[in-house]
Amino acid sequence: MSENGTFEPNQRSIRVIGAPTDYGQDRRGVDMGPSAIRYGGLSDRLAEAGVATEDAGDLLVPRAEERDPDYRTPSQGKARFLRETEDVCTRLRGEVRESLADGHTPLVLGGDHSIAIGTVAGAAADADIGAIWFDAHADLNTPTTTPSGNVHGMPLAALLGVDEWAGVDWANAPSLSRENVAIVGLRSVDDDERDLIAESEISAYTMSDIDRRGLADVVSDALDVATDGTDGYHVSLDLDWLDPTIAPGVGTPVRGGVTYREAHHSMEQVAEDGGMRSMELVEVNPTLDQHNETAELAVELAASAFGKRIL
Ligand SMILES: NC(=[NH2+])NCCC[C@H](N)C(=O)O
Ligand SMILES: [Mn+2]
């Protein structure tokens, strides 16, 4: 432990990859997430956590003005911008896979949550992984069940190969198996998602579970789920997991989220466990934020997940 309260350099080296998309939802500005997160002090905070970091820059993502807003992939239901999402996720999958092969821990900056399809497909390409999905939402819709047409409500279903997501090659579906997935912090669930959770082995921890048991206990269960028989796990951190009073800069805020300290403690549990193989920070929308506080919070939480400690 060094004098300023952080660990001595740990073994990890991180490769940051920006995925500046807004295809997966309907509020503009979330494509500025990677800039806001870097501007929020990412490299400094990770250095304080004692990890070596390199930044691979952002994937090239065409602007909304260059694309056809009415495009629908006919065979894939109501999902909007699926072709564009496939293009970004296919490239992201390659970047994440290569980072891991090079010995780095990928830290992907969104962008909306649809990019998780690419991140996890890459992380699962050469390993059996679990996933912990810190989110207010289940993200278990399909192009048929989606109430919004927004692909950011579908990535977990895509990765599990639910219904028409089965066999979708750019998701490498299934990249995850249901018994190794834990969703933590649920408080906004659509009817079909509820049915899927009820009939499957997905571990879903709601805010009510957290009220009753405490978040530390829930996260320790989630870690058991994600590590059971796997080579490690992916952490997908949707900033709408947090209460909107402390994370206002998100497109789909839901009241009643986790607190500042609860969130840090969860990330400290992840760091202590040591089995995280990849991480992503998604849904930060600086145009909806207050003085970049949501991006700064994302940065702080990443630092905790990578080993920053108070003492
Ligand atoms: N990653 C997110 N913020 N997802 C929100 C999804 C909201 C809703 N369940 C939908 O499918 O449209
Ligand atoms: Mn969400």
Ligand SMILES: [Mn+2]
């Ligand atoms: Mn989400």
